[in-house]
Amino acid sequence: MISEKQLWSRRRIDYWTMATKYLKLIGNSGFLFTIYLLFVFGSYYYGQFLQWLPETFPAVLFFTLVFMWLMTRGRVRTFVKQGDLFFLTPREEKMSSYFRSALHYSWLMETFYFALVFLLLAPLFFDRIHPSGSLLLSILLLLSGLKLWNLASGFQEQRVQEKGKYHVHTFIRLGINGVTVYALFSLQPMWFVVLLAGILAVFYYGYFYQLSKTHSVKWERLVEIEDQTVMTFYRIANSFTDVPQLKSKVRFRRWLSPLFKLVSFKKQHVYHYLFSRAFVRSNDYFGIYARLTLLGLLFISVVQLDWGRWLVIGLFAYMTAQQIETLKHHYATNKMVELYPLSAQSKFQSHQFWLLVLGAIQAVIFGTGALIFYNLMDMVIALFIVSLVYFYHGFIRLAKVYRPA
Amino acid sequence: MDKLLTINNLTGGYQRSRPVLHDVSFSVNTHEIVGLIGLNGAGKSTTIKHILGLMEPHSGEVRLEGKTWVEAKDQYRQELAYIPEMPLLYEEMTLWEHLELTAMAYGLDEETFEMRAKGLLKEFRMEKMVKWFPSHFSKGMRQKVMIMCAFLIQPSLYVADEPFVGLDPIGIKSFLDRMVELKREGCGILMSTHILATAEKYCDRFVLLHEGKILLQGTLKDLQEQANMPRADLDEIYVEMTKEDDHD
Numbered sequence: 136m137i138s139e140k141q142l143w144s145r146r147r148i149d150y151w152t153m154a155t156k157y158l159k160l161i162g163n164s165g166f167l168f169t170i171y172l173l174f175v176f177g178s179y180y181y182g183q184f185l186q187w188l189p190e191t192f193p194a195v196l197f198f199t200l201v202f203m204w205l206m207t208r209g210r211v212r213t214f215v216k217q218g219d220l221f222f223l224t225p226r227e228e229k230m231s232s233y234f235r236s237a238l239h240y241s242w243l244m245e246t247f248y249f250a251l252v253f254l255l256l257a258p259l260f261f262d263r264i265h266p267s268g269s270l271l272l273s274i275l276l277l278l279s280g281l282k283l284w285n286l287a288s289g290f291q292e293q294r295v296q297e298k299g300k301y302h303v304h305t306f307i308r309l310g311i312n313g314v315t316v317y318a319l320f321s322l323q324p325m326w327f328v329v330l331l332a333g334i335l336a337v338f339y340y341g342y343f344y345q346l347s348k349t350h351s352v353k354w355e356r357l358v359e360i361e362d363q364t365v366m367t368f369y370r371i372a373n374s375f376t377d378v379p380q381l382k383s384k385v386r387f388r389r390w391l392s393p394l395f396k397l398v399s400f401k402k403q404h405v406y407h408y409l410f411s412r413a414f415v416r417s418n419d420y421f422g423i424y425a426r427l428t429l430l431g432l433l434f435i436s437v438v439q440l441d442w443g444r445w446l447v448i449g450l451f452a453y454m455t456a457q458q459i460e461t462l463k464h465h466y467a468t469n470k471m472v473e474l475y476p477l478s479a480q481s482k483f484q485s486h487q488f489w490l491l492v493l494g495a496i497q498a499v500i501f502g503t504g505a506l507i508f509y510n511l512m513d514m515v516i517a518l519f520i521v522s523l524v525y526f527y528h529g530f531i532r533l534a535k536v537y538r539p540a
Numbered sequence: 541m542d543k544l545l546t547i548n549n550l551t552g553g554y555q556r557s558r559p560v561l562h563d564v565s566f567s568v569n570t571h572e573i574v575g576l577i578g579l580n581g582a583g584k585s586t587t588i589k590h591i592l593g594l595m596e597p598h599s600g601e602v603r604l605e606g607k608t609w610v611e612a613k614d615q616y617r618q619e620l621a622y623i624p625e626m627p628l629l630y631e632e633m634t635l636w637e638h639l640e641l642t643a644m645a646y647g648l649d650e651e652t653f654e655m656r657a658k659g660l661l662k663e664f665r666m667e668k669m670v671k672w673f674p675s676h677f678s679k680g681m682r683q684k685v686m687i688m689c690a691f692l693i694q695p696s697l698y699v700a701d702e703p704f705v706g707l708d709p710i711g712i713k714s715f716l717d718r719m720v721e722l723k724r725e726g727c728g729i730l731m732s733t734h735i736l737a738t739a740e741k742y743c744d745r746f747v748l749l750h751e752g753k754i755l756l757q758g759t760l761k762d763l764q765e766q767a768n769m770p771r772a773d774l775d776e777i778y779v780e781m782t783k784e785d786d787h788d
Contacts, residue, residue, distance in 0.1 A: 385632045385673055400640070402647045409630070409641065417632035471628045471689075474592060475645035476617040 139233040146214035157372040194263035198320045206312040211290045215357040291343040294350035406485030452524040483537040494525030544728035549600035568728040575743035576732040583752040584732045621690035623700040627682035629674040636670040646693040660688040679706035698729045740774040
């Protein structure tokens with residue numbers, strides 16, 4: 136028998152063990168590098184953007200809206216599981232230490248998230264609201280307090296059974312947050328802020344806390360919130376790697392069917408057939424391919440520096456090729472594939488075929504982009520770089536991946 | 541009747557230190573349906589995995605038309621169709637594409653494929669679903685897809701693992717009718733099942749597996765003699781034989 140508090144930490148650890156595995160995979164995929172690249176180019180263009188932003192831009196209103204939303208969103212993460220509906224509900228009265236731990240944990244996480252956003256907006260804050268760093272920090276601290284109030288109130292409001300009423304509560308919180316956040320960003324005097332904090336505390340104890348005395352915890356809702364949180368994480372992780380828990384949605388994408396015409400009805404084309412369907416319809420191979428290609432195109436249009444642009448072209452081609460490489464494992468769990476009377480060699484050839492076809496398409500897209508934004512010479516260079524990357528990937532890297540260990 | 545599948549003194553399992561199958565020997569001939577029966581965990585699925593060449597024997601061998609899987613990989617699998625207990629479908633492929641892919645993998649020409657596929661779709665009443673994805677199928681429909689894929693390639697040996705689960709009565713009848721017809725044409729069929737009344741009616745011989753060993757094998761008559769239970773049906777023999785073992 137373990138205590139509620141131990142149960143909570145065990146679940147938190149379980150979740151983070153799982154999450155860390157995915158975070159590592161995300162770190163290893165090229166995306167982290169893309170973010171770094173975005174950061175480097177972004178910080179350069181950020182300054183220009185601020186200069187371009189007209190004086191009349193309503194910065195206070197902008198901050199109010201963003202943080203009003205950030206304060207209201209997010210609920211206490213409880214790590215509750217479906218089975219708890221049966222096993223833990225009898226102990227509801229004794230669960231307060233569990234829920235308190237959950238509240239503290241969520242407070243920390245949520246503070247981290249909105250602080251990240253604040254950091255991102257810091258240059259705008261200094262430029263348009265106040266140049267003082269200590270002021271920014273005090274606002275950050277006060278917002279963190281407001282977050283705690285929201286999480287605590289939000290947890291009590293989940294006890295309200297009726298969906299409509301439950302949403303009304305959230306809506307009221309949104310209004311309160313709007314007023315408070317506006318007071319902070321419009322730099323109201325200290326006494327006003329203290330007064331607001333007092334009112335909030337009274338409101339919590341006088342109303343939200345009272346809810347816990349008459350209403351039970353709505354476990355199903357907690358499970359729903361937990362599932363949503365986990366799913367959001369899975370969905371993000373899924374855009375970098377394959378998440379088996381995420382029941383992948385199959386999309387028909389009929390407009391891509393012409394690609395299937397490259398596969399003819401013969402034994403050597405079985406893997407051509409399999410890979411083409413996997414790429415177009417399942418998981419998000421195509422989604423990632425399209426996103427990377429568009430992002431690459433965007434960089435081509437923005438980066439004026441020649442060698443910087445060529446580097447970007449090579450990098451995006453390489454990252455895309457790496458994503459196409461993961462197709463190899465798509466049918467790893469399907470026993471039927473193993474039973475087909477086919478050689479392992481034909482799988483490699485098919486994979487290589489699609490890698491090169493998709494590479495050719497990307498080369499044309501990047502090349503056309505280079506032609507439109509720059510000149511013919513740049514198009515030739517773009518075509519050359521992309522081809523080089525894909526030939527390297529198809530003939531050297533992929534061959535290595537397929538070589539039996 | 542020629543020997544199609546022969547299993548000689550097969551000992552096998554996932555771990556060498558803990559074999560699941562002990563010295564299993566039986567055969568499946570042409571023009572024959574053999575029932576592989578046993579309790580859950582008796583080793584039926586492991587036996588089937590060895591036959592499919594998905595697992596390697598610790599000792600002993602499995603031969604299909606005289607060849608082991610290692611001796612002739614592609615040829616071995618060309619002559620074999622498998623109907624799994626849990627339908628293994630590609631979520632991103634339509635019913636028609638499943639059939640088409642199977643035909644391609646087993647080297648059918650396009651004409652033969654279309655002719656056979658249309659016949660099967662009609663027989664299993666799946667004509668309306670050719671453009672559907674597996675996520676819209678019920679358990680029975682999924683099982684039908686597997687069965688149609690197996691019948692499409694017309695190999696010499698069929699290995700069916702609990703093929704009736706989830707099928708509607710008409711589906712079961714179509715399946716059994718086909719089996720009988722294939723048997724007449726000279727195919728061999730190995731069928732693992734718990735539905736003993738059906739097995740008794742359709743199988744020529746039985747292999748009763750228990751805790752990785754063969755307890756009894758032969759025709760129903762052989763089984764009755766070996767168990768010393770004249771006129772008993774398969775159900776009774778099965779219960780008696782597996783019960784006896786519990787007392788040991």
